[in-house]
Structure formats: C-alpha cells, structure tokens
Amino acid sequence: MAPVLILERLTVAFPLPDGGWLEATREVDLSLERGRVLALIGESGSGKTTVLNAMAGLLPAEARVTGSLGLDGGGSDLLAPGATREGVAGRRIGMIFQNPGASLNPVLRVGATVAEVAAVHQGLGRTAAWRAAVELLDRVGIDDPARRASDYPHRLSGGQKQRVAIAAALAGKPGLILADEPTTALDAMVQAQILDLLLALVDQDGVGLVLVTHDLAVAGAVADEIAVMYAGRIVEQGPAEAVVRRPLHPYAVALAGAALPFGGVAATGDAPFPELPPADPALPVTACAFAPRCPLAIDRCRSVRPPLEPQDRGHAAACWRAGEAAP
Numbered sequence: 001m002a003p004v005l006i007l008e009r010l011t012v013a014f015p016l017p018d019g020g021w022l023e024a025t026r027e028v029d030l031s032l033e034r035g036r037v038l039a040l041i042g043e044s045g046s047g048k049t050t051v052l053n054a055m056a057g058l059l060p061a062e063a064r065v066t067g068s069l070g071l072d073g074g075g076s077d078l079l080a081p082g083a084t085r086e087g088v089a090g091r092r093i094g095m096i097f098q099n100p101g102a103s104l105n106p107v108l109r110v111g112a113t114v115a116e117v118a119a120v121h122q123g124l125g126r127t128a129a130w131r132a133a134v135e136l137l138d139r140v141g142i143d144d145p146a147r148r149a150s151d152y153p154h155r156l157s158g159g160q161k162q163r164v165a166i167a168a169a170l171a172g173k174p175g176l177i178l179a180d181e182p183t184t185a186l187d188a189m190v191q192a193q194i195l196d197l198l199l200a201l202v203d204q205d206g207v208g209l210v211l212v213t214h215d216l217a218v219a220g221a222v223a224d225e226i227a228v229m230y231a232g233r234i235v236e237q238g239p240a241e242a243v244v245r246r247p248l249h250p251y252a253v254a255l256a257g258a259a260l261p262f263g264g265v266a267a268t269g270d271a272p273f274p275e276l277p278p279a280d281p282a283l284p285v286t287a288c289a290f291a292p293r294c295p296l297a298i299d300r301c302r303s304v305r306p307p308l309e310p311q312d313r314g315h316a317a318a319c320w321r322a323g324e325a326a327p
C-alpha cells in the first residue's frame, strides 16, 4: 500500500528583523503508512509545529518553504506557504492543535463547526451535515451528542473541546491526522482518554497519525515510529521501541532520561540540559548543532555535521558517535 504521507527535504525559514532567515526546519524527510502512528519529539523550538504547519498549508505567507509532499499515493506537490483553506481541505489532512479552544469558533455551536466541515468535504446539505456532526460527536465520546451539538464551546470542558476538534477533523474524512501536542493542555486522566481515542481512530479508520509530543514516554506508548528533532533536523528515527529502549543519539539518550555513562545531566520533557542555553537555529550549520551541548563531542562534530544514517534495522541516527552514549 502506498504511504499516506511522504514528506521530502522540507526546509522552512522565517524572515528575521535583521534581514536574515531563521531555518526552523531543515531537510526533514518523513513517511507514514495508513493505520500507523509516527511521534515527532523534541524540545520546544526544535521545529515540530513548523513541520506540521507546512504539511497542512498553515505557514504564514512570508515563510520560505522548499520540499515536497505526497499524500495517499497521489503525486507530490511542492510545498508553498499561505495555501488557501480550499487547498488544505483538498489535501484531506485533519489537524488537531494543542489548545482545543483555539480551534473552535466561539460563536458557532459545536455541532455547526463539525457540520460545516462535513458539508464542505462530503458535499452534504444542511440537515445531512448536522446529522453527520451528531454521529461524529457520538463517535468521539461526547455524551448526549444530539443535545451537546447545540452547545457553544464555552460550555464544554477542555477534554470535550478536544473531542469536538477531533470530530471536526474526522468530518473531512482525512487519510492523515496531524496532532500538535493535543493533550498538553489537559489533565492527566483526560490526556490518556484523548490519546486512546486517537489510537482507536487510527485502528478503525486506518488513518495515519503524526503526533507531536515532547514526552518520550507518551511517544513510546502510542507510536509505531519515533522521529527525534533537534534544532530543526531529525537526529534520530526508528521503530518506537528501539528508540525508547536503545536511543543512539546523545540527545535522544538524554530525552530518555537514561543515566549518561559520562556523568552528563539527563532530563526529560521540554527542557533537557537546563544548565545550557538552547541551540540557536539561526546559527549557520557547518557542524552538528548538538555539539555545544554534547558530552561526547569530538573535533569532527564541530566541523562536519553527521548525516542521518541507518545504524540498525530501520533505526537511524545523525551522530558520529551514535550508540556510544546508550546505556
């Protein structure tokens, strides 16, 4: 079966006030089969949201974008910023954001938000679209959906809003769902429910899911494949279990919270290596971007950036010393 997603050599740059460019993602390749989950992890600022926005056509018009995107076995399109709503709709991508409130129109009944998507994508009339919306709300676990459909977003809890946002995404009958930290704003118990819901949809509908998270434990629990981003590049990628159990890149080792054999500081979550400033993606890249923070860095790391290369059964890392920091 053709992959639902093939992203090739995505590079996105944003203009800086001084006339330069900030490369937020660099030469990112991703691919995904239907019915599978790819987790994209990395600390804040590593470029995760930019990758999703580029695929969904949601980048601001001033962004400079190169790369190509192929969806569901179709031909691949060059990516362009500022794509129209129709263009994105045509891509059959469902997008779910971190803040579910922001993706719902506060002056529309939640049923109308879902029905609008169903009407546009499935060509349904008003009544049929509303009926489809109620069915979708039921499917995503909204109690008493026929009545709830008439509520405005402010009447719903954060978890319910995220369920509605998922229903709206599904109304477009997407082959691919992009979820950007969809549970970060929610309580722990609700987080687990929303992840379970997304996984059920992946299984039942055979959609592909790209899940952005900064939590490696979450990624390990739900994903088939994990890609680790650092300073705009994928520095490690492979089967989820392999990346969690045997991370190869020193940055991934730190994310995994493993004891570093060289006495380095391990941390999890959004801010590993808290004693060091985050890498500046605006710096020209002639070296490994992680070298300034890497306890294993050697001269070669500071002069030649290591390519992302397979090390072991589909498990790739961009590190001259891949595997040496693994516990």
Ligand SMILES: Nc1ncnc2c1ncn2[C@@H]1O[C@H](COP(=O)(O)OP(=O)(O)O)[C@@H](O)[C@H]1O
Pocket: 014, 015, 022, 023, 024, 042, 043, 044, 045, 046, 047, 048, 049, 050, 051, 060, 281
């Ligand atoms: N619209 C924008 N204009 C300028 N810079 C941006 C814009 N969006 C993101 N960036 C910058 O791009 C980099 C990557 O950001 P982002 O993709 O949001 O990372 P993440 O989602 O991993 O936290 C950051 O340095 C961020 O400040």
Ligand SMILES: [Mg+2]
Pocket: 048, 049, 050, 180
């Ligand atoms: Mg983000």
